Amino acid sequence: MDHLVVCPHCAATNRLPEGRPASAAKCGKCGAALFEGHPADVSGEIFTRQIERSTIPVLVDVWAPWCAPCRMMAPAFAAAAAELEPLVRLVKLNSDVEQAVAAQLGISGIPTLLLFRGGREIARQSGAMSASQIVQWTKQHL
Numbered sequence: 001m002d003h004l005v006v007c008p009h010c011a012a013t014n015r016l017p018e019g020r021p022a023s024a025a026k027c028g029k030c031g032a033a034l035f036e037g038h039p040a041d042v043s044g045e046i047f048t049r050q051i052e053r054s055t056i057p058v059l060v061d062v063w064a065p066w067c068a069p070c071r072m073m074a075p076a077f078a079a080a081a082a083e084l085e086p087l088v089r090l091v092k093l094n095s096d097v098e099q100a101v102a103a104q105l106g107i108s109g110i111p112t113l114l115l116f117r118g119g120r121e122i123a124r125q126s127g128a129m130s131a132s133q134i135v136q137w138t139k140q141h142l
Helices: 046-054 068-084 099-105 131-141
Strands: 003-006 014-015 058-063 089-094 111-117 120-126
Touching: 003 046, 046 058, 046 089, 046 099, 058 068, 068 089, 068 131, 111 131, 120 131
Parallel strands: 058 089
Antiparallel strands: 003 014, 058 111, 111 120
16 A cells, blocks of 8 residues: 655655655655654645645644753654654654644643544643653554
């Protein structure tokens, strides 16, 4: 079965054929790598497209630059991306820049991890976690 993967750079939806290595895939529109082994900082528009169009699970780190636990967890989230991609898309959503999206998601504390599959939220966890905890938590909910 083919997968649909949204480019974290231009928001184009790309079809990845079954059996083709996703780690080497490039966007058909902008030519950027679809998976870079680290989370992409996304706008509200790209976040929405990731959730609505991707057929792979999407793990979102809702954070803010002033938040010390968020800054502390950033390297762990990046390390988790290196382990989970391309089976899971990891993105970061800045709650200061995307206040309307954060409010729509009901974010009351940060950092908060949200796991989406098939366009709907399937798990949520607030508080800083290590890379191994992020990977384990994600796999536990898939």
